[in-house]
Amino acid sequence: MEDGRVAHSHADVYSGQPPKLARVVLYGNSVLRDVAEPVVLVDPETFKIVDLMSKVVVRMSALGIAAPQLGIRKRIIVINKLTELVPVINPRVVSLSEDEYMVEEGCLSFPGASGKVYRAKSVQVEGLDMDMNPVLHEFTGVLANVAQHEIDHLDGILFIDHLELAARGLAIRKFHKAVRKLQFNPLGYSVNIDGVSIPTLKAA
Numbered sequence: 001m002e003d004g005r006v007a008h009s010h011a012d013v014y015s016g017q018p019p020k021l022a023r024v025v026l027y028g029n030s031v032l033r034d035v036a037e038p039v040v041l042v043d044p045e046t047f048k049i050v051d052l053m054s055k056v057v058v059r060m061s062a063l064g065i066a067a068p069q070l071g072i073r074k075r076i077i078v079i080n081k082l083t084e085l086v087p088v089i090n091p092r093v094v095s096l097s098e099d100e101y102m103v104e105e106g107c108l109s110f111p112g113a114s115g116k117v118y119r120a121k122s123v124q125v126e127g128l129d130m131d132m133n134p135v136l137h138e139f140t141g142v143l144a145n146v147a148q149h150e151i152d153h154l155d156g157i158l159f160i161d162h163l164e165l166a167a168r169g170l171a172i173r174k175f176h177k178a179v180r181k182l183q184f185n186p187l188g189y190s191v192n193i194d195g196v197s198i199p200t201l202k203a204a
């Protein structure tokens, strides 16, 4: 911490109070179609982003999140393995199994919508952990879908892009209906993360 570049714990990333609200962007916001930038240095700012992402995932009982969903164009994902949260910096798919697995996928940026997406049943993902050490993760089953879904977000790809035209149209209609019903601002919605405690982040 002496050079101020690397924070080693989540407890000390905020100099003041941690934020009470996080904003999730909705489908239609152009940030979800942008290609996110690689993280050059895992610095205190990165810890803050991962902290926010982790709290949103826990609060929303989601299985994963990608930084662009908070309006942040950085290549960061957090996978919720339920027993632990796994952040991966600059994640990259290095191998996909040939056999596929179908999951009814939803997305924090698409409230009210879902669709059946076929993806590789297991996936190996390399990237960096919070200490900037290279890591190789293997995700299978639902979590393989989640990992592929979140990495897609970093390239501006959304789960609806994997659906047939009719299913895509249905998902988009359901999303618009939900947004109207919930009276969400079209640009995004706030998630109360005040007091959310997150499980220890897995380093590797």
Ligand SMILES: [Zn+2]
Pocket: 106, 107, 108, 109, 149, 150, 153
């Ligand atoms: Zn998503």
